[in-house]
Amino acid sequence: MVSLSSQLGVKPGFILSPMPKDLRSFLAERSHSHPQDVLHVARQVSIRHEITAIQHKLAMAGKHPVLVFDQPVRPDGSVSPYPVVANLTASRQLCADALGIHPLRVAMEYLAKINRRGEIVTLESSQAPVKEVVKSGADLDLFNFPAPVHFHIDPGQYLTASFVCTYDPDTGVDNSAAARLWVKEPRLLAINLLPASHSNLNLQKFWAKDEPMPVAVWIGHHPAAIIGTQVRKGYPDSHWASMAGCLDEPLRLVPTETHGDRLMVPADAEIVIEGFVPKGRLYAEGPFADFTGYAWGQRPNPVIEVTAVTHRRQALFHDYGAGLPDQLVIGNFPLEARIYEALKRSFPEVQNVHVPLSGHRHHVYVSIRTNRPGIARDIVGAALAVDTRVKHIVVVDDDVDIFSDEQVLWAIATRSYWDNDVIVNPAGAWYDGTLMPKGGIDATLPLPLGTGLPNFYAARNRLPEDVDRRIRLEDYIDPAVMAQLPGTF
Amino acid sequence: MASKIDYAGIVWLRCPNCPELFYVETSFFNPEYKDVKVLCPYCHSEFFKEDAPQMWKPPGMA
Numbered sequence: 001m002v003s004l005s006s007q008l009g010v011k012p013g014f015i016l017s018p019m020p021k022d023l024r025s026f027l028a029e030r031s032h033s034h035p036q037d038v039l040h041v042a043r044q045v046s047i048r049h050e051i052t053a054i055q056h057k058l059a060m061a062g063k064h065p066v067l068v069f070d071q072p073v074r075p076d077g078s079v080s081p082y083p084v085v086a087n088l089t090a091s092r093q094l095c096a097d098a099l100g101i102h103p104l105r106v107a108m109e110y111l112a113k114i115n116r117r118g119e120i121v122t123l124e125s126s127q128a129p130v131k132e133v134v135k136s137g138a139d140l141d142l143f144n145f146p147a148p149v150h151f152h153i154d155p156g157q158y159l160t161a162s163f164v165c166t167y168d169p170d171t172g173v174d175n176s177a178a179a180r181l182w183v184k185e186p187r188l189l190a191i192n193l194l195p196a197s198h199s200n201l202n203l204q205k206f207w208a209k210d211e212p213m214p215v216a217v218w219i220g221h222h223p224a225a226i227i228g229t230q231v232r233k234g235y236p237d238s239h240w241a242s243m244a245g246c247l248d249e250p251l252r253l254v255p256t257e258t259h260g261d262r263l264m265v266p267a268d269a270e271i272v273i274e275g276f277v278p279k280g281r282l283y284a285e286g287p288f289a290d291f292t293g294y295a296w297g298q299r300p301n302p303v304i305e306v307t308a309v310t311h312r313r314q315a316l317f318h319d320y321g322a323g324l325p326d327q328l329v330i331g332n333f334p335l336e337a338r339i340y341e342a343l344k345r346s347f348p349e350v351q352n353v354h355v356p357l358s359g360h361r362h363h364v365y366v367s368i369r370t371n372r373p374g375i376a377r378d379i380v381g382a383a384l385a386v387d388t389r390v391k392h393i394v395v396v397d398d399d400v401d402i403f404s405d406e407q408v409l410w411a412i413a414t415r416s417y418w419d420n421d422v423i424v425n426p427a428g429a430w431y432d433g434t435l436m437p438k439g440g441i442d443a444t445l446p447l448p449l450g451t452g453l454p455n456f457y458a459a460r461n462r463l464p465e466d467v468d469r470r471i472r473l474e475d476y477i478d479p480a481v482m483a484q485l486p487g488t489f
Numbered sequence: 490m491a492s493k494i495d496y497a498g499i500v501w502l503r504c505p506n507c508p509e510l511f512y513v514e515t516s517f518f519n520p521e522y523k524d525v526k527v528l529c530p531y532c533h534s535e536f537f538k539e540d541a542p543q544m545w546k547p548p549g550m551a
Contacts, residue, residue: 153511155530284513284528284535297499297514300525432516434498435491 021222021247022129022268023085023316026098030066037094039065046073047084047148047157055086055321064090064325072146072317075157080146082317088161089223090326095333098223099246104403107340107353110246110333114231118244120251128254128267129312130218136257136308141186145271145315150322151289155298157183158288160320160327162273163229164191165216165263166202169209173236174264175199176229176243178331180322181217181304182285189217189304190285191277195433196388198235203277203302212276214259215304220270220318222247223330231334232387240264257308270315275306289322291331292360328357339364339386347379354402362391365402373447380423380440388431393440399460400443411443415457495549503543504529505536513538515550 019025031038045051051069058064069084089095092103101109125131147157159181167174175198182190193200206213228246229239243266244251254267258274265272285301320327332355340353349370356363364383368375376395383393396402396411416422421442430436445457462468473482499512509531517527517538526535538544 153530155528155533282522282525284517284526286514287512287530297512297517298528298530299514299516300522432498432514436496 019249020252020268021224021249023088023220023222023270023318026222027066027068027085027316030094034094037065037091038068040068040070042070044071044073044079045069046075047080047146048075049149049151051084051086051148051319052150052321052324055324055326058087059090059321059324064094066090066094068316069146072148074143074146080144080317082144082146082315084146084148084317084319085220086319086321087324087326088318089226089330090321090324092329095223095227095329099227100224100248105352106333107336110227111337111341113246114228114242114334114337116245117241118247118249118251120240120244120253122261122264123252123254123267125254125257128252130265130267130269130272131254131310132313133315134257134308134310140306140309142183142189142273142306142309143186145183146317147183148319151295153287153295154289154322155182155287158322159183159189159217159219160322161226161318162217162219163226164199165218165265166199166213167263168202168236169205169211171236172262174238174240175202175233175236176218176239178230180288180290182288184283184303187275187306189273189275189306190283190301191215191304192285192288192299192301194431196431198233201235206277207279210279212278212305214263215275215277216256216259216263216265217273217304218265218269218271219273220316221266221268224248225251225266225268227330227333230330232338257310270318271311272309273304273306274308274310275304277302277304291323291327292362293323323360325357328360331361332357335361335364335387335390339366339383339390342386343379343382346382347375349375350379351398352402353383356403356405356408358405359392361389364390364393365408366393366395367398367400367402368395368444369398370444371447371451376442376444377423377440380442381425384425384428384438384440388429391428391436391438394443395440396443397445408443412441415445416441416443491549492547495547497547500538500547500550501545502527502538502541504532504534505540505542506534507532510543515547518546518550 067086072080072084096103164179165176180192203213224246225243228243252267253264255261256263256274282300284298286298287295290296335355336353343350349368351367354365380393400411401407424439427435428438448455501512
């Protein structure tokens with residue numbers, strides 16, 4: 001039995017390193033500053049469902065430490081030399097700390113980060129940590145990596161924390177986007193490309209020229225770099241500068257082995273997989289547990305024929321738990337920032353935006369402070385237009401904590417009247433290319449009849465301010481007793 | 490108006506090689522994908538959807 005204290009915090013392999021920032025430096029620093037945030041699982045754990053099971057059960061218990069599985073066991077029973085890092089981005093607080101921003105001000109502070117285009121530097125291959133090991137040809141077997149099988153119906157091992165780099169053949173501008181990849185064969189990956197994705201736009205351009213699309217996939221980096229990659233840009237526009245902006249230091253890139261400087265990858269990544277997407281070679285890809293919390297049906301998708309793999313010695317294999325908080329939080333940050341930016345231009349009354357975990361990117365909470373009638377309804381329409389994954393908007397007054405699902409539901413219960421306050425778009429655009437009814441709820445209080453006049457609503461229960469300040473629970477209840485007290489359920 | 494069944498966006502099939510039921514996205518039925526085989530996630534056999542012994546499409550699907 002491994003003692004809990006020995007599971008937490010710093011391990012000998014993680015040495016506090018000088019700059020540049022990468023996954024290793026983050027784990028080392030976090031282990032020192034917040035030992036309880038990094039949990040090592042030293043026991044052997046199968047990559048077939050067991051890693052996800054531990055992550056899933058922790059999430060159900062409301063616990064979100066970074067997990068390092070030191071001995072992942074492959075389907076053939078062998079222990080992989082590459083530890084699996086999961087839950088890296090499962091905590092909103094941890095992600096905000098990685099970015100140096102406040103967790104309740106992500107919308108505005110993350111926005112400032114990604115808009116500050118950082119510096120890019122290019123390394124020689126010999127200087128790049130991700131080139132410590134270079135493999136091609138017969139040496140190359142993707143099954144050597146401990147890519148987990150996540151949930152019950154998944155057809156095989158999937159890369160989930162994988163960022164696919166492509167470029168627009170017309171302009172040469174690169175793109176880096178998260179995509180799930182199924183390891184079908186030792187040198188073949190099936191890739192899920194959504195119809196409206198920039199990766200797919202690039203693919204269609206290459207295929208229109210009867211050319212295979214060059215591609216490189218990188219895995220494992222500092223969470224700030226990963227969150228910087230998640231921002232949705234215009235087309236075509238590179239993600240590198242946003243990644244550097246989030247890192248607060250220059251982003252180091254290196255040419256790929258296969259494509260040279262036509263396609264660059266982060267030099268401080270853990271693993272890079274290179275190849276081509278041949279025209280017209282389609283396979284059934286999936287079903288796969290995805291961010292919605294459901295197993296999406298299989299769909300015809302292209303493949304990557306792999307030409308080379310480079311990685312660090314003893315590379316760390318980063319995995320997202322499909323549909324679990326570590327996959328959701330990093331996508332919610334850019335969503336909050338984009339919606340806030342879009343709304344704030346037209347509605348200065350907007351105070352904050354939250355994309356709650358509970359809605360799996362389909363729900364958005366917006367808090368406003370206004371004396372203009374009709375604003376909440378307009379905000380619903382404007383917010384729905386920002387991203388095709390958004391389905392329901394709830395607009396509340398700024399006395400409601402939009403980071404509490406319970407308070408937002410209370411506002412809906414007490415401040416909305418569905419003959420007037422439910423706004424429906426019967427046929428909005430959905431992210432898979434189909435139509436989806438969408439809408440929102442105006443859960444704000446009625447406005448006063450005029451400036452200085454009382455609000456036509458009953459007063460909210462609140463304590464007298466002096467009592468609220470004076471009464472501290474620890475003065476009346478022993479903290480040890482407090483920890484044992486029952487909850488509401 | 491579409492129904493909840495239509496919004497699910499899936500078609501159920503029975504595998505011809507094992508007794509399992511599974512589903513694929515409705516996009517699989519676009520004419521451009523007629524030559525792409527579906528995959529039984531249970532026995533991993535690949536087959537053309539027309540060869541499934543049973544199939545259930547959502548009511549709103551052509």
